[in-house]
Amino acid sequence: MSMARQTTLFNRIEIAAAWALAFLWVMPLLYALWAGFHAPEYATRFDLFAPLTLENFATVWEQAPFGRYFFNTFILVTSILVMQFILCTLAAYAFARYEFRGREVAFALVLLQLMIMPEVLIVENYSTMSKLGLVDTIAAIGLPYMASAFGIFLLRQTFKTIPKELEEAARLEGCGPMMILWKVYVPLARPTYLAYGLVSISYHWNNFLWPLIITNSVETRPLTVGLAIFGAPESGVDWSIISAATLLAVAPLLVAFILFQRQFVQSFMHAGIK
Amino acid sequence: MSEHKGSMNRVYGWLLLLPAMVFLTAFTYYPMVSTFFVSLFSDGTATRPSVFVGLENYQFLLEDDIFWKVLVNNLWYAAGTIPTSIAIALMMAIWVNNRLPARGLVRMAYFTPTVLPMIAVANIWLFFYTPEIGLFDQIGSVFGFPSQNWLGDPELVLGSIIVMTVWKEAGFFMIFYLAALQSLSPELEEAAHLEGASRWYIFRRITFPLLMPTTLFVTINAVINSVKMVDHLFILTKGGPDNASSLLLYYIFEVAFSFLDEAYASALTVVLLVVLAIVAVGQFTLMDKRIHYR
Amino acid sequence: MLKHLSKTFKRTVLATAMVLGPVTLASAQQVELTMYYPVAVGGALTKIVDGLVDGFSKENPGIKVNAIYAGNYNDARIKALAALKSGKPAQLSVMFSIDIYELIEQGAIVAFDDIVETDDEKAWLKKFYPALMENGITQNKTWGIPFQRSTIVMYYNKDAFRAAGLDAEKPPATWDELVSAGKKLTKADGSQWGMMIPSTGYPYWMFGALTKQNGQTLMNGSGNKTFFDKPATIEALQFWKDLGSKEGVMPKGTIEWGTLRQNFLDQKTAIMWHSTGNLTKVKSSAKFDFGVAMLPAKKSRGTPTGGGNFYIFDKTTPAERKAALKLIRYMTSPERTAEWSIKTGYIGTRPDAYETDALKKYVVEFPPAAVARDQLEFATAELSTYQTGRVRKLLDDAIQAALTGSKSPEEALTSAQKQADRLLKKYR
Numbered sequence: 001m002s003m004a005r006q007t008t009l010f011n012r013i014e015i016a017a018a019w020a021l022a023f024l025w026v027m028p029l030l031y032a033l034w035a036g037f038h039a040p041e042y043a044t045r046f047d048l049f050a051p052l053t054l055e056n057f058a059t060v061w062e063q064a065p066f067g068r069y070f071f072n073t074f075i076l077v078t079s080i081l082v083m084q085f086i087l088c089t090l091a092a093y094a095f096a097r098y099e100f101r102g103r104e105v106a107f108a109l110v111l112l113q114l115m116i117m118p119e120v121l122i123v124e125n126y127s128t129m130s131k132l133g134l135v136d137t138i139a140a141i142g143l144p145y146m147a148s149a150f151g152i153f154l155l156r157q158t159f160k161t162i163p164k165e166l167e168e169a170a171r172l173e174g175c176g177p178m179m180i181l182w183k184v185y186v187p188l189a190r191p192t193y194l195a196y197g198l199v200s201i202s203y204h205w206n207n208f209l210w211p212l213i214i215t216n217s218v219e220t221r222p223l224t225v226g227l228a229i230f231g232a233p234e235s236g237v238d239w240s241i242i243s244a245a246t247l248l249a250v251a252p253l254l255v256a257f258i259l260f261q262r263q264f265v266q267s268f269m270h271a272g273i274k
Numbered sequence: 275m276s277e278h279k280g281s282m283n284r285v286y287g288w289l290l291l292l293p294a295m296v297f298l299t300a301f302t303y304y305p306m307v308s309t310f311f312v313s314l315f316s317d318g319t320a321t322r323p324s325v326f327v328g329l330e331n332y333q334f335l336l337e338d339d340i341f342w343k344v345l346v347n348n349l350w351y352a353a354g355t356i357p358t359s360i361a362i363a364l365m366m367a368i369w370v371n372n373r374l375p376a377r378g379l380v381r382m383a384y385f386t387p388t389v390l391p392m393i394a395v396a397n398i399w400l401f402f403y404t405p406e407i408g409l410f411d412q413i414g415s416v417f418g419f420p421s422q423n424w425l426g427d428p429e430l431v432l433g434s435i436i437v438m439t440v441w442k443e444a445g446f447f448m449i450f451y452l453a454a455l456q457s458l459s460p461e462l463e464e465a466a467h468l469e470g471a472s473r474w475y476i477f478r479r480i481t482f483p484l485l486m487p488t489t490l491f492v493t494i495n496a497v498i499n500s501v502k503m504v505d506h507l508f509i510l511t512k513g514g515p516d517n518a519s520s521l522l523l524y525y526i527f528e529v530a531f532s533f534l535d536e537a538y539a540s541a542l543t544v545v546l547l548v549v550l551a552i553v554a555v556g557q558f559t560l561m562d563k564r565i566h567y568r
Numbered sequence: 569m570l571k572h573l574s575k576t577f578k579r580t581v582l583a584t585a586m587v588l589g590p591v592t593l594a595s596a597q598q599v600e601l602t603m604y605y606p607v608a609v610g611g612a613l614t615k616i617v618d619g620l621v622d623g624f625s626k627e628n629p630g631i632k633v634n635a636i637y638a639g640n641y642n643d644a645r646i647k648a649l650a651a652l653k654s655g656k657p658a659q660l661s662v663m664f665s666i667d668i669y670e671l672i673e674q675g676a677i678v679a680f681d682d683i684v685e686t687d688d689e690k691a692w693l694k695k696f697y698p699a700l701m702e703n704g705i706t707q708n709k710t711w712g713i714p715f716q717r718s719t720i721v722m723y724y725n726k727d728a729f730r731a732a733g734l735d736a737e738k739p740p741a742t743w744d745e746l747v748s749a750g751k752k753l754t755k756a757d758g759s760q761w762g763m764m765i766p767s768t769g770y771p772y773w774m775f776g777a778l779t780k781q782n783g784q785t786l787m788n789g790s791g792n793k794t795f796f797d798k799p800a801t802i803e804a805l806q807f808w809k810d811l812g813s814k815e816g817v818m819p820k821g822t823i824e825w826g827t828l829r830q831n832f833l834d835q836k837t838a839i840m841w842h843s844t845g846n847l848t849k850v851k852s853s854a855k856f857d858f859g860v861a862m863l864p865a866k867k868s869r870g871t872p873t874g875g876g877n878f879y880i881f882d883k884t885t886p887a888e889r890k891a892a893l894k895l896i897r898y899m900t901s902p903e904r905t906a907e908w909s910i911k912t913g914y915i916g917t918r919p920d921a922y923e924t925d926a927l928k929k930y931v932v933e934f935p936p937a938a939v940a941r942d943q944l945e946f947a948t949a950e951l952s953t954y955q956t957g958r959v960r961k962l963l964d965d966a967i968q969a970a971l972t973g974s975k976s977p978e979e980a981l982t983s984a985q986k987q988a989d990r991l992l993k994k995y996r
Binding site: 014015018019021022023024025026028029031032035043044086087088090091093094095098099100101103106109110111112113114115116117118119120121122123124125126127128143144146147149152177202205206208209212213223224227228231237239242243245246249250253254257258261264265268 | 283284285286287288290291293294295296297298300301302303304305306308309312362366369370374375376378379380381382383384385386387388389390391392393394395397398399400401402407408409412441445449450452453456494498501502504505508509523526527530531536539540543546547550551553554558
């Protein structure tokens, strides 16, 4: 009996701890909501009866070309995603179902990129881009990320779990290799694509260092860089404005996540990332 | 026929691989090699063209106090973020995997940092850390704590940076653990429970070992993050005070794009590549022993 | 095919234009200028720059200007240099006044002496305050024209002064007065500090003020020697450190440049040293009576100038250079200078700007606006050398090391000097 009571007390503490941690984890977002919707004089003072305002959002929208930044980020994220899907699917199929000389070495080389990610090679990649005349283009932001070791690895794992009988059946129906890939493998790997796609989107939506280096102008800057330039502490921090800008920038991703969070977790399960 | 064989298929395999390989070669393998070559030359300007200097850049590196400081910082950064974020992620996953009131909300809360750009939330963390008017100091003052200069005190600054990093990455790792936990068979745990095993015992002897592949996967990610997560430094500290919070990648950025010394930045990059190579070899051998990917 | 066609078409147009004679050609030819500019302090400066550029475009329909906001000073330099290399070049830029040596070494800029032709243009070069020209002149040539220039001033909270029993109209004028006022203004419960001098972002700049006040400059006029280990320099850093660790009128450790204004506005500090570029923002946000004063003196008053100059790039056609010069002359005309100064708080860069009705009226209504100008008499150049990024970081690190107590001022500065010597040896 005392044992049972102990457990419930323990459980209660645990629940409280889980909630407390959850609160800590959303605090920055809560603060952004507070500061974004209140006048600057309340940015550092918390008063329940402070009047709400949308002024900060108006200011942000007016002071920086956020519409253009959104557009750039959108183009960037989608073009990376499409290219990643194509390149990784082809490579993963080769690794999963083809036997050719040098396959193991090639796979090890691909995995190398898991550790040597593009961030490490910014200096050299910058000079490559300037040789190619691609500095300050959206393409240049995406190129180093398009062949992704992570994506190849994930898809290879998934493709390997797909029964070969399905492939044989398709072959008997007269499908060629590309057709088999398209008709059999891709549909069955849908959860993996979803999980990987979400990771890729949130990664590139939020990526900063490389875009900062490679872009120079409004026409190419993604949201993160625009936001960093807009909110650089050099110009004196104005938290209301920054918070409004932050909320604007994260809203699409955040809303998408809130709507799809169940599917998100499930796709990770089905994708076999565990 | 178990797998595609024969000369046609051999060619086909390589053809499928080709597009990805072209990209990897252009933006991973080639720069790795050329970084090394660039590091053997002096930095060129319009008035002083670049010349071959052998290992001079590496000599400078050995004598460069900032480099050593930054390297040590980065080790602390790794030591501070990797185990902490993994432990918190695992705890979170277990919590939201159990019957917990408002589980959906809690799970969402844990995950939000993943979708927030580091560069944007850094400004908000700047508010938390700012002395006197910042949130931490405001809360502290209610309880009578003196004001702390979180980002301006070399003793505290790296810790402050680490806290924010853990906050950023733990929720992401949680998802992997959660997916793994949900695919574990519940019977195992129930059986152990019926035999009177404590929760801690079950976790230690059954759950945790079964999660080992996930832990290794997450560890790799955490290691990678400890190298590349430097975005918040741009807003919070710029590596200061006196380089107390500077990290290797940030220093490389500074040398390459602020001092415009591509040669020395390349030498620093080579060091980073060597460190990563050592870690990679260590991890892959460990992984080979512990997990068997089919 | 299409490309070929359009080429042919262009040639035809060009030929026609040539036949029609130089008058038509000149008016048909559009010069396009790309200009990068940074913003380091205070709110919506981008709008103001855009406004100035629009005004110019209206008066000069033949010149199209793309003004690109590039972030802080460092970003602006990197972006402009990158653009030069990448074939999307800019023709002119506002960049940090201290970037001059680096830009010369990169062969990036052209001296204004090589562009001005008419007497009027030559006279224009002499219209600016000499103190503001110091960072733009080396090797006997003018490379930079002052635009968004500032000095450091002392903002102080008059209400806090009165509450502490100090004369609000007599801000501290010497180091001793500063310390004694600071002690009165510092509240024991930690709710208000006497003063704050920012030590992140631009610590070397603040330090330039303290050393000048102590009768010492930080470098020579050729940009190849620094004076970091001179006794007066060390003494200045000791004083800065003592404000926090000995006198207790300032928080210990480093003080964040970016959040300091908010600290001042929230009345957490009674005095702050900051750029004049913040004046307009402080004026619009302060909920208390505040004053602006010149920095105090040890041996004399002193401040470095700061901010951005106009540069014209070397890779430009004569027509582009002419157009760029025209744009710069427009932006620095007395009327625009007055407008710029009123809207931002930056210094009017030339005496005759203060003769315009607008600025005259403004100075009468708001006397703090003239403090920065009056202080120019005591101003010196901002730290600027070859390898300026590295040398600057050496000094920044030394200052922060001393302020956070990890090294003594003497130790930190001696080591910084040694390393600076090593970097600058090859330029002597």
